[in-house]
Amino acid sequence: MRIMTYNVHGCRGTDGRLSHERIAEVIARFDPDVVALQELDSQRTRSEGLNQTRAIAEILAMESHFHAALRIADEEYGDAILSRHPLRLVRAEALPTPPSRFLKEQRGALWAAVSVEGREVQIINTHFGLGRAERRVQARAILGPDWLGAARAAGPVIVCGDLNSPAGGEVHWLFRQSLTDAQLEVPIVGTRRTFATTFPVLCLDYVFVSTEFQVRAVNIPRSLLTRAASDHFPVVVDLDLAGAGVPPLP
Numbered sequence: 270m271r272i273m274t275y276n277v278h279g280c281r282g283t284d285g286r287l288s289h290e291r292i293a294e295v296i297a298r299f300d301p302d303v304v305a306l307q308e309l310d311s312q313r314t315r316s317e318g319l320n321q322t323r324a325i326a327e328i329l330a331m332e333s334h335f336h337a338a339l340r341i342a343d344e345e346y347g348d349a350i351l352s353r354h355p356l357r358l359v360r361a362e363a364l365p366t367p368p369s370r371f372l373k374e375q376r377g378a379l380w381a382a383v384s385v386e387g388r389e390v391q392i393i394n395t396h397f398g399l400g401r402a403e404r405r406v407q408a409r410a411i412l413g414p415d416w417l418g419a420a421r422a423a424g425p426v427i428v429c430g431d432l433n434s435p436a437g438g439e440v441h442w443l444f445r446q447s448l449t450d451a452q453l454e455v456p457i458v459g460t461r462r463t464f465a466t467t468f469p470v471l472c473l474d475y476v477f478v479s480t481e482f483q484v485r486a487v488n489i490p491r492s493l494l495t496r497a498a499s500d501h502f503p504v505v506v507d508l509d510l511a512g513a514g515v516p517p518l519p
Contacts, residue, residue, distance in 0.1 A: 274429040276501035293328040305394035336361035338377030391420040425481035448477035454484035
């Protein structure tokens, strides 16, 4: 299966143009089975009132689930999972945020089960905060019994998203104690840095997988289109799912 994780920056590109169609074009070029998207708007004035998840999913003919990490009146902002295969929402919740003197943006995560050729794969998509303490607390929540622990009991797991944490940092280290970082499993042409598209300096976007998966290929596509469509590059990962130990659907 092929999975993509992509922070779409509210579908507003580095050229200032608002275009969910351009984001859909990026996704379509790589034809993923499952897409984890971060920073999507729904009914927001700044995005012309569009439900961006639904609009992108309709263009791509994919199923989708959206979780609003932030709500202000009727406006919503959050993350989504899109799939070409049957998709079942399991959990969608806010992530913990430690007390702070400074204004913190609420963050969230969603977990969906995807049926692929008679097997069910657990996908967790998240977007962590900017503060170091905040990210640490959120990482421990995702890696804890309510998220990763419960997902592992249900089948093979993929955890992906924008962790706002550089490779080699504490959050990255915590994830690598429980899961495999796909980007470290195979050679990648060019840099692993995903942010910013105008001048890549950091790897912030990741795909982590459980031991049932073998990583076949990783691509961080750099083109005029991906440089313009968002301030993050997408990460595209091809995976093989071993038959042993993977429970079939009931």
